[in-house]
Amino acid sequence: MRFDLTQEQEMIQEAARRFLENEAPISAIRAALETADGFSRDIWRQQCELGWAALALTEEAGGLSEPDLRGRNLAIIAEELGRLVGAGPFASTAIVLDALAHAEEGAETASLIEGAVSGEAILAWAFGEEGGNWTPSRFATRVRMEPDGLRLDGRKAYVEAGAQADVLLVTALSDAGPVQVAVPADTAGVAIRSSKSIDFARRFAEVTFEDVRLPLSALVTGPARGAAQIERQVQLALLLQCSETNGLLDRTFDFTVEYMRERVAFGRVIASFQALKHRLADLTVILQSCQATTDAALDAFDRNDPDAGRLARIAKGYVADHATDFLGELVQLTGGIGVTWEYDLHIYGRRAALNRALFDTPERHRIAAFAMARA
Amino acid sequence: MSENPQMVEDTPMADNSPMESLEDFAIRARAWISANLPPASNEPRTRDEQLAIGRVLQAKIFDAGFAGIAVPKRYGGAGLTLEHQRVWAEEVVGYAIPDYFKVSVGMMMPTVLDCGTEAVKQRHIPRILRGDEIWIQLLSEPSGGSDLAGALTRAEASEGGYRVNGSKMWSSGAKHADYGLCLARVDWDVPKHQGLIMLIVDLKAPGVDIHPIQSAQGGMAHFCMEYLDDVAVPEEYRLGGESEGWTVAQRLLFHERNGIAGVGYGQGFGGSNGGGGGSSQWRLGLSPIVRDSGLSLDDPAYAALLADDYIETVVSEQLEARVDIGMRSGKLQGQWASLVKLDMGGSNPRNAERAMAVAGADGVIWSGDRGGEIPLHWLSVRGGSIAGGSNEIQRNIVSERLMGLPREPNPDKETPYGEVIRRTKR
Numbered sequence: 171m172r173f174d175l176t177q178e179q180e181m182i183q184e185a186a187r188r189f190l191e192n193e194a195p196i197s198a199i200r201a202a203l204e205t206a207d208g209f210s211r212d213i214w215r216q217q218c219e220l221g222w223a224a225l226a227l228t229e230e231a232g233g234l235s236e237p238d239l240r241g242r243n244l245a246i247i248a249e250e251l252g253r254l255v256g257a258g259p260f261a262s263t264a265i266v267l268d269a270l271a272h273a274e275e276g277a278e279t280a281s282l283i284e285g286a287v288s289g290e291a292i293l294a295w296a297f298g299e300e301g302g303n304w305t306p307s308r309f310a311t312r313v314r315m316e317p318d319g320l321r322l323d324g325r326k327a328y329v330e331a332g333a334q335a336d337v338l339l340v341t342a343l344s345d346a347g348p349v350q351v352a353v354p355a356d357t358a359g360v361a362i363r364s365s366k367s368i369d370f371a372r373r374f375a376e377v378t379f380e381d382v383r384l385p386l387s388a389l390v391t392g393p394a395r396g397a398a399q400i401e402r403q404v405q406l407a408l409l410l411q412c413s414e415t416n417g418l419l420d421r422t423f424d425f426t427v428e429y430m431r432e433r434v435a436f437g438r439v440i441a442s443f444q445a446l447k448h449r450l451a452d453l454t455v456i457l458q459s460c461q462a463t464t465d466a467a468l469d470a471f472d473r474n475d476p477d478a479g480r481l482a483r484i485a486k487g488y489v490a491d492h493a494t495d496f497l498g499e500l501v502q503l504t505g506g507i508g509v510t511w512e513y514d515l516h517i518y519g520r521r522a523a524l525n526r527a528l529f530d531t532p533e534r535h536r537i538a539a540f541a542m543a544r545a
Numbered sequence: 546m547s548e549n550p551q552m553v554e555d556t557p558m559a560d561n562s563p564m565e566s567l568e569d570f571a572i573r574a575r576a577w578i579s580a581n582l583p584p585a586s587n588e589p590r591t592r593d594e595q596l597a598i599g600r601v602l603q604a605k606i607f608d609a610g611f612a613g614i615a616v617p618k619r620y621g622g623a624g625l626t627l628e629h630q631r632v633w634a635e636e637v638v639g640y641a642i643p644d645y646f647k648v649s650v651g652m653m654m655p656t657v658l659d660c661g662t663e664a665v666k667q668r669h670i671p672r673i674l675r676g677d678e679i680w681i682q683l684l685s686e687p688s689g690g691s692d693l694a695g696a697l698t699r700a701e702a703s704e705g706g707y708r709v710n711g712s713k714m715w716s717s718g719a720k721h722a723d724y725g726l727c728l729a730r731v732d733w734d735v736p737k738h739q740g741l742i743m744l745i746v747d748l749k750a751p752g753v754d755i756h757p758i759q760s761a762q763g764g765m766a767h768f769c770m771e772y773l774d775d776v777a778v779p780e781e782y783r784l785g786g787e788s789e790g791w792t793v794a795q796r797l798l799f800h801e802r803n804g805i806a807g808v809g810y811g812q813g814f815g816g817s818n819g820g821g822g823g824s825s826q827w828r829l830g831l832s833p834i835v836r837d838s839g840l841s842l843d844d845p846a847y848a849a850l851l852a853d854d855y856i857e858t859v860v861s862e863q864l865e866a867r868v869d870i871g872m873r874s875g876k877l878q879g880q881w882a883s884l885v886k887l888d889m890g891g892s893n894p895r896n897a898e899r900a901m902a903v904a905g906a907d908g909v910i911w912s913g914d915r916g917g918e919i920p921l922h923w924l925s926v927r928g929g930s931i932a933g934g935s936n937e938i939q940r941n942i943v944s945e946r947l948m949g950l951p952r953e954p955n956p957d958k959e960t961p962y963g964e965v966i967r968r969t970k971r
Contacts, residue, residue: 173867173870173871173874173876173877174870174874427948427950431950431951438951438954439951441950441951442950442951442952442953442954444941444953447940447941447944447945447948447950448937448940448941448944450943450944450948450950451887451939451940451941451943451944451948452887452891452940454884454943454944454947454948455864455884455887455888455891455943458864458867458868458884459860459861459863459864459888461867462860462863462864462866462867463859463860463863463864465863465867466863466866484856484859484860487852487856488856488860533849536849536852536853536855536856537848537849537852539852539855539856540851540852540855540856543855544832544842
């Protein structure tokens with residue numbers, strides 16, 4: 171976690187941690203594997219009562235955050251979720267709320283925002299397309315804007331909470347540029363097919379749109395603001411991922427070191443062997459670096475800095491790549507039980523693997539960040 | 546010996562006058578700097594050129610009252626705080642800085658300030674601050690690089706002080722230096738760390754013989770080997786108590802680490818020690834190399850490698866910023882600068898490797914007079930991962946002191962060091 175949390179942020183963090191430890195410990199996440207939805211709507215509602223979804227909005231827009239602290243506030247929750255590999259539509263809700271809060275005039279958002287903030291309405295962001303396509307300019311999903319309504323055609327993949335959502339925010343191309351529309355899940359022409367994922371609690375779906383007719387008021391993001399708003403959402407998605415992953419790494423590092431301080435082999439605790447101490451020192455460099463780069467990117471996001479896009483991609487490019495290695499190292503340091511079902515490390519590893527690929531790989535983000543630096 | 550350098554005895558508050566605020570100091574410093582310091586130059590310079598230019602700049606800075614900003618006035622300083630020093634460091638960015646004096650002023654001087662006698666402080670600190678005297682460290686020995694406490698240099702009591710015999714190695718800048726802080730062993734009948742003494746050695750004294758070390762790159766390196774043959778050191782040139790040598794040495798290393806982490810008395814002397822973002826001594830910019838070799842920055846063979854280097858460079862700077870915030874806020878306590886040093890100790894060699902990758906054959910074979918900079922850089926880049934506390938030592942510090950993991954078992958904790966030496970002698 172960053173060192174300069176405000177007192178209020180510390181309270182948010184503590185309340186989130188307490189809630190998750192009590193209501194959603196790892197055992198609950200193991201149990202989530204067997205459920206259809208992966209998360210409990212009741213627990214999500216309680217988390218919304220703590221204000222989690224409301225942190226995505228400024229006070230003016232009906233939320234809880236000061237305008238220049240939204241990203242950092244959301245990151246606190248994301249990190250706490252990471253610590254216990256949490257379930258629930260937190261990230262997608264936060265991202266879609268951002269779109270709704272910056273919606274076009276004429277868009278019908280008020281009741282949707284209210285519903286999302288209370289946890290009653292589940293929101294999903296239908297963004298990526300098959301084949302690991304996270305580039306809007308290459309999307310096949312299309313919106314036709316007609317005088318009396320909108321027509322949506324296409325297919326989205328990797329939609330988090332796609333089968334649980336009440337409303338999907340769909341990013342598509344129009345003749346005038348990228349746009350986003352709000353599509354109630356039960357609209358005619360919408361077909362949702364659940365996918366499987368490596369993660370225990372997070373669920374994804376493929377969603378097909380076949381000549382879906384929508385009113386004009388379903389246009390949340392118009393073409394004039396489309397590219398900029400979508401970019402902001404991508405940044406937020408990357409930053410929440412990185413924050414969650416940092417929480418994963420922090421917690422697993424702690425319990426691995428604890429294990430090594432207790433575990434005896436060859437006459438002494440394994441944490442006293444220099445070869446292993448040195449590897450822990452190297453992991454500390456990575457852990458602190460992950461936090462440092464995420465903090466820098468969150469600061470830029472909250473300041474609306476022109477560098478925000480580059481820094482978010484640097485953060486993703488660093489954190490996501492190192493996280494899976496890091497967890498692999500922890501398994502190595504733990505020994506045999508580290509590859510068993512009963513030991514929790516693999517639950518964290520699955521989350522890290524998921525975050526690595528979602529919203530594109532660190533390999534591509536590094537190249538993109540470097541290109542942005544040279545532009 | 547003062548524990549907290551920010552609380553040295555006579556700040557202006559002792560005079561009952563209020564201390565200049567950071568804001569007022571920033572305004573005053575900025576005005577002086579812009580009127581008096583030339584802009585920073587990218588021209589490559591030899592060490593000798595750096596020294597000559599540095600002497601002029603440091604004297605100028607001292608005469609204007611900006612040297613030793615956190616050092617008490619009676620020792621020639623400005624009598625302000627390390628926070629003011631940090632402000633100076635921020636204001637001086639982009640201007641020519643006398644980097645050459647970073648170790649002397651940033652590391653040696655504070656150790657003398659913490660541990661020296663009043664007479665030594667009053668005589669020498671003003672001269673160090675003005676750049677009239679250069680002080681270096683005499684710690685490592687040929688027989689024990691990282692094992693500083695294993696020093697075999699002998700100090701024996703003699704009339705009026707001590708006689709010193711032995712050899713020291715890896716002292717940066719000894720060729721032009723005036724004094725060295727020398728760690729020696731004065732008592733062989735007590736355990737290792739208890740028999741050490743720290744002495745100030747006049748490098749111009751009879752018996753001191755300084756040899757520059759030739760670097761793997763071919764030329765003379767900046768560091769030297771010193772032979773000490775019956776060198777006389779007066780009593781008052783001892784730092785700390787007679788068996789407090791190791792405590793003083795740890796103080797010196799504390800200041801060294803601060804310098805590497807960009808905090809402490811060396812702030813404002815730039816990154817020549819390997820600290821400071823993206824320092825050029827230890828890191829190469831890859832894009833110019835790629836362009837010079839006629840490659841495209843989008844060449845698919847190198848795209849990932851170039852991007853990796855870029856990410857690593859930025860994240861190292863961000864890590865340094867985080868440690869800085871952590872230490873200043875008090876959330877990080879202890880030797881966290883070691884984390885920054887360890888990070889750079891890994892990323893700089895990787896950068897050198899990548900430079901060779903993109904330079905290809907033209908990097909290692911050339912016509913004309915100039916060439917080979919890239920492999921030459923690679924040949925010595927590991928110096929930064931070894932000097933100032935090697936990667937392995939930093940890993941010990943991070944794991945044992947920061948994480949509190951169990952120390953290495955040591956069967957010789959109570960053994961007189963003389964006996965340890967006899968047993969392990971080769």
